[in-house]
Amino acid sequence: MSARILQVLDRTGLEAFAPFVRLFRGDDRQEQFRKLFMNFGAPSIAFLLFLGAWSIASQSIMTKYGNLPSPTEVWQQAVVLWDAHLAGLAAETQFYADQAIKAAEFSAAADVFSSRGDAVMAEKMSSSAATALAAKYAASPSYITQILTSLKTVFAGFLIASLIAIPIGVLCGTSELVQAALNPLIQIFKPVSPLAWLPIVMICVGALYTTKPDEAWFEKSFISSALTVALCSLWPTLANTALGVASIDKDHLNVAKVLKLDTWTRIRKIIIPSALPMMFAGLRISLGVGWMVLIAAEMLAQNPGLGKFVWDMFQNGSSETLAQIMVAVFTIGIVGMALDRTMVILQRSVSYSETNA
Amino acid sequence: MSVLELKNVSKSFGSGGGTTEVLRSVDLSLDEGEFVAVVGFSGSGKSTLVNLLSGLLFPNRGEVLFKGEKNVAAGPDRGVVFQNYSLLPWLSVYENIRLAVDQVFADQSVQERDQRVRHYVDMVSLTPAMAKKPHELSGGMRQRVSLARTLAMSPDVLLMDEPLGALDALTRAVLQDEIAKIWEQEKKTVLLVTNDVDEAILLADRIVPLKPGPSATLGKHFSVQLPRPRDRTALNHDAGFKELRNNVVNYLNTVRKESKTAQLEARQKPLPELPQLKPADLRAQ
Known part of the structure; x- marks a missing residue:
């Protein structure tokens, strides 16, 4: 036990x-x-x-907004942000409840009008009921919503990065030609800062993503943040996948040859499982990089999320908002640590013991 | 009829100045159902020989004939038992064998393939360890899995590259008996590479010594006429066994000495005679 x-x-x-x-x-x-x-x-x-x-x-330390916030003040602000989130949730539920009541009253009125034979008024009333039901609650996002937005964005970017990096990494690892061809490009793009990518990504997204806002699945800001995260975080996965695939045991490849496995089966049954631990080590670094990049991108591009929260609080410039920035710092750190631990668990679940096998 | 044949095969690695010739002018022919043992010192090119026979490597000169066809690439009809087992560490015993069976018998039903895997796992007495991963097994058990995987592919020729080399003496003996038993059942053409003369005599119909490299060649063949099944304890007192064993060991020692002196002579070549020159002579010209 x-x-x-x-x-x-x-x-x-x-x-x-x-x-x-x-x-x-x-x-x-x-x-x-x-x-x-x-x-x-x-x-x-x-x-x-x-x-x-x-x-x-x-x-x-005396700043122009007063003292640097102490641990107690930061804790108080954390509580304030949490209470605001709860209050926001309550207000939202209340709003929808009120709308439902309004809609019910309108449709009751519509029934009355139609029983009297006044079709025009009945039509008007039922359309008012529909409007009341369709109304969306609008308020500035709470702190918790900002965290969730950031998490959603980082996972989207991480997913895009993985979908690009793993296939290219496998190609680089299996073919010397591809490796030689792509290596200079990889070396050049790898050290580029997210802040340099961001304007290009935003302009390209603006030019290419022309779906009308109310029909779009994603917001533009979400896509440009996610793409910036992807561009900056795909390199560790790419490099590690290529290395993991290239350093696969030659005996295992001989097994594949004796079994006459076709390329796809070889990749699926031999190459990927063998490179998986290395790949996950790369993915772990990628997710960490992605999380750091995201905060910077949100701050610069004013995309919703924790980065924007930090910037807004800085612009507000008071002792309380300074403390809220510190809350954000701790949040970013703790979320980053949680992401890293999750990747460690995943990494352990795919690693196998190599000893003389 | 010979199933697998090496004709005047040479193999070297590297190019230009860094070329090392591992095998030179090797001739070897495996007959249908024959058990041949190649005996040699370590580093004499035994693994290269197996890789050439299996089609994992191709010769620089000469040709490898498999069922009369020239230089065929490796395939499941020539099963290889690798020296270091080469099991996939992320797959269980069952899955390792299943991978091979799925590939070779893709046209069979799922039940038939499952049956086949279980049959061969049972043949090497590993049924209780079927769900274990290679790292949970001892060296002897791993080599059994490797053997079962190769046998389950039902190859025409079984090539074994020092399969028992990494095992302790007791496990070795057990597995030798198991290989002998399986060969009696399956009657495959087998080539066993080993550095153990006793093992070769116990198992093989014919022993072929590999002379030490570089540029190794095969020596004279020894036919093993001992009746089967061979019992290792009885063999120890058998006059024929002792004589054969002495002959093979003596032969190996002689060829090793020859190769050593040859290498020594090659290294100690006398310096070429240079003409007596003086600076004054140059100026005079």
Whole structure:
């Protein structure tokens, strides 16, 4: 039982909690306490020291908007943002409830008119009912909505990047010719900053994505942010996939030859599974890069999301908004860490033991 | 009738000044249903020989004839048991064999293919480990999987490249008996490459020594007339076995010494005689 829990903890990247299980099982106590201190005690002390240094700094740094926000002020603003989100949700539910009542009243009136034989008024009333039902709640997005928008954008960009990078990486890894042909292009584009891509992407999206706003599946800003993320984050996946495919065990390729596997089966059954751990290591870096790029892109392009939130708060320029920017900093960090941990779990689930197999 | 034949085959690697010739003018013919063992020292080009026979490599000179056809690319009709097992680490025992069976017997029904995989897993006594991944198996078990995978392809010729080389002596003995038993059942044409003379005598109809490289060639053939099934404990006291064993070992030692002296002589060539020249002589011209 305890072995099973330990295995699950290891798979899910939560091995920091393993000492609790081992302690409960009765393994070497001193060793487990030492590990617990390393996993939880030491990080807590470091965090407290950080909070202390921050408090001192916030008292001594004077900005034109007042003091640099202290940890308590930042925490208060986090609560304010959360309450605002809840209030927004409540207002939205209320709005739709009110609209539903209005629509019901209109349609009741329409029934009355039609029973009296006044077709014109009945028509007018039922169209008013439809309008009331179709009305959309409009308010500036809450902080949580901004986070969700950012997450949606980063995943879209990451997906586009993966769809481009993995096939090209496999091609580069299998064919020396493709590798030689594409290498200079890759080397040139890899170090380009997202801020340089952004204007080009925005102009191209503006020129090519001409669907009317009310018919479009996606907003333009969403597409240009996602594409910028994709352009900047595809390189690690591309490089790692190519390396993983190129360094595949020659014996495994010999197996493919003896079995006379056709190209597609060879890629599917031998090359991809063998390169998968390397590929996932690349995807993990890509997602991290994508998340960093996204914040910058949103800030610069005023696309909805966390980056825009940070910029707006900076423009508002008050002590509270400065604290809200700090909330955003922590949010960005924690979300980034969560994304990274998710990728670690995925990476572990696809890696196989290589030992003499 | 010979199934697989090497005719005056030479193989070298590299080009220009860095060329190394591994095999030179090798002639070898495998008859239908014959068990041939190639015995040689490590580094003498045994793996290259197997790769040429299997069609994974092609000769620089000479030709490889498989069922009368010249230089055919590798395929499942020539099954190879690789030295380092070459199992796919992300697939289970069953899936590794299934991959081969699915490829070779694509026209059979799913049940037939499943049956086939189970039959060969059972043949190498691995049914209890069918769902395990290669890294969970011992070296001997992995080599059994590799053997089962190759046998399940039902090849015309079975090529084994030092299949037991990485195993301990006890596991080796068990697997040798298993290979002998399977050969009795399936009667395939087999070529076994090994560095173990006892193993060669125990299993083969014919032993072919590979002279040490570079530029290795095959030595004289030894026919093994011992009756089958051969029992390893009884063989140890058999006069015919002892004599054959001595002959093969002596022959190998002699060719090794010859090759060493030949290499030494090649290295110690006397310097060419240079004319006695002095600067003054140059100026005079």
